[in-house]
Amino acid sequence: MNTLAEENYLKAIYHLTVNDGNASTNSIASSLNTKASSVTDMLKKLADKALINYIPYQGVSLTTSGEKIALGIIRRHRLWEYFLVEKLNFKCDEVHDLAEEMEHISSQQLIDRLDEFMGYPKHDPHGDPIPDCDGNFSSDELKLVSAALINQTGVISGVRDHSPSFLQYLDKQELTIGCRVTVTDIIEYDHSVTLLLNNKKIHISREVANNILIANE
Amino acid sequence: MNTLAEENYLKAIYHLTVNDGNASTNSIASSLNTKASSVTDMLKKLADKALINYIPYQGVSLTTSGEKIALGIIRRHRLWEYFLVEKLNFKCDEVHDLAEEMEHISSQQLIDRLDEFMGYPKHDPHGDPIPDCDGNFSSDELKLVSAALINQTGVISGVRDHSPSFLQYLDKQELTIGCRVTVTDIIEYDHSVTLLLNNKKIHISREVANNILIANE
DNA sequence: TGAAATTTTTAGATTAGTCTAAATTATTTA
DNA sequence: TAAATAATTTAGACTAATCTAAAAATTTCA
Numbered sequence: 001m002n003t004l005a006e007e008n009y010l011k012a013i014y015h016l017t018v019n020d021g022n023a024s025t026n027s028i029a030s031s032l033n034t035k036a037s038s039v040t041d042m043l044k045k046l047a048d049k050a051l052i053n054y055i056p057y058q059g060v061s062l063t064t065s066g067e068k069i070a071l072g073i074i075r076r077h078r079l080w081e082y083f084l085v086e087k088l089n090f091k092c093d094e095v096h097d098l099a100e101e102m103e104h105i106s107s108q109q110l111i112d113r114l115d116e117f118m119g120y121p122k123h124d125p126h127g128d129p130i131p132d133c134d135g136n137f138s139s140d141e142l143k144l145v146s147a148a149l150i151n152q153t154g155v156i157s158g159v160r161d162h163s164p165s166f167l168q169y170l171d172k173q174e175l176t177i178g179c180r181v182t183v184t185d186i187i188e189y190d191h192s193v194t195l196l197l198n199n200k201k202i203h204i205s206r207e208v209a210n211n212i213l214i215a216n217e
Numbered sequence: 218m219n220t221l222a223e224e225n226y227l228k229a230i231y232h233l234t235v236n237d238g239n240a241s242t243n244s245i246a247s248s249l250n251t252k253a254s255s256v257t258d259m260l261k262k263l264a265d266k267a268l269i270n271y272i273p274y275q276g277v278s279l280t281t282s283g284e285k286i287a288l289g290i291i292r293r294h295r296l297w298e299y300f301l302v303e304k305l306n307f308k309c310d311e312v313h314d315l316a317e318e319m320e321h322i323s324s325q326q327l328i329d330r331l332d333e334f335m336g337y338p339k340h341d342p343h344g345d346p347i348p349d350c351d352g353n354f355s356s357d358e359l360k361l362v363s364a365a366l367i368n369q370t371g372v373i374s375g376v377r378d379h380s381p382s383f384l385q386y387l388d389k390q391e392l393t394i395g396c397r398v399t400v401t402d403i404i405e406y407d408h409s410v411t412l413l414l415n416n417k418k419i420h421i422s423r424e425v426a427n428n429i430l431i432a433n434e
Numbered sequence: 435t436g437a438a439a440t441t442t443t444t445a446g447a448t449t450a451g452t453c454t455a456a457a458t459t460a461t462t463t464a
Numbered sequence: 465t466a467a468a469t470a471a472t473t474t475a476g477a478c479t480a481a482t483c484t485a486a487a488a489a490t491t492t493c494a
Binding site: 220222251252254255258259262273274 | 455
């Protein structure tokens with residue numbers, strides 16, 4: 001097994017590579033709030049374990065096995081986020097740090113059962129995709145409600161605005177993660193949207209529609 | 218906050234004190250699979266933090282604040298065990314090591330919400346009591362089904378036998394944790410017991426009745 | 435293209451937690 | 465009650481992960 005520090009480095013390298021196209025010593029240091037010299041030390045260790053490709057002064061990339069581990073950590077992080085929001089009623093802007101701790105519990109069986117318990121969600125509450133146990137992402141992208149057409153149906157899967165006021169509003173409207181909604185009308189004048197939710201009609205503004213992510217069923 | 222190692226020492230000291238009446242350097246070492254000299258080092262550190270009362274060569278006891286921390290860890294451990302068995306369908310003999318990892322996630326909010334999510338269980342799947350958020354144990358003791366009288370009702374709260382064969386048997390009979398059962402008959406000849414469970418009658422042997430723990434409602 | 439600026443690595447130190455081996459204190463028992 | 469035995473502590477060393485300061489490599493661009 002890998003230490004907590006090693007896991008955090010692998011995850012940071014993964015995210016930097018995906019988001020910025022490459023991971024440098026300095027960028028890793030700043031994303032982990034540490035010093036470049038510490039990063040160099042750790043890179044050597046990860047290279048020794050064949051988890052990264054590392055040539056001094058030339059930057060790093062994950063090997064296949066390093067990426068596999070990173071995807072496992074991301075899977076755990078996002079499943080716990082989903083659990084915290086969906087089952088324990090946390091707001092989605094409250095769960096990141098907690099999931100950061102929980103992601104390091106490494107039992108495969110635990111994670112697979114948690115996944116099953118929650119019905120195999122495909123996206124975390126922020127709308128980010130949850131890799132399956134082989135590290136593959138679902139191919140279905142999330143879509144903003146504001147981009148849906150009339151009569152389209154989807155499952156609320158995430159939000160783009162994580163402000164307390166927005167989340168409280170959604171709560172009050174019972175627009176919670178996992179709900180199935182159908183777009184019944186789009187008002188041309190102000191681009192506001194009417195939704196069918198549990199056989200009730202709900203009217204939301206363009207701004208709200210622009211911050212709710214839905215998945216195709 | 219305390220480190221993982223510190224938490225494990227506090228928990229070990231708590232258990233040794235409760236079970237054996239006192240915690241010695243050697244007993245702590247053997248319960249944590251470490252060496253006596255390591256224990257001495259840690260005892261000094263815990264004493265500096267005022268978590269234990271420690272006089273060299275004289276043994277240790279927890280201070281009030283040390284005990285509070287230990288009870289918090291035990292609360293987390295037992296709540297996670299309950300979660301794993303009750304929600305994720307683990308067998309109760311599979312959950313100890315996993316809970317040992319999970320107990321170190323220290324968010325108070327997480328634990329309180331988990332407690333609420335599960336309906337404030339009073340005992341873990343082994344029948345051990347779960348301290349509340351102030352560190353107090355419920356006063357109601359668990360009782361063996363074999364010790365119940367006719368017409369008594371209780372909630373299945375734990376088992377004494379953790380063998381796979383026993384747990385599989387219980388599963389098949391749908392005698393799972395959280396179920397409400399009523400003793401409808403006790404056969405004098407072989408001390409076997411008839412239970413009412415979800416409006417169905419179930420007949421179990423004396424041996425089985427002697428390994429199921431129930432709580433008064 | 436070559437000096438200046440930036441990035442990265444090395445050297446050497448620190449802390450937490452652990453270890454072995456030796457020394458010290460407590461306990462047992464002859 | 466004084467060895468002998470057992471328990472505990474100290475001394476000194478190791479590893480993982482980090483740090484600061486200095487050195488080396490790479491990039492930038494005048």
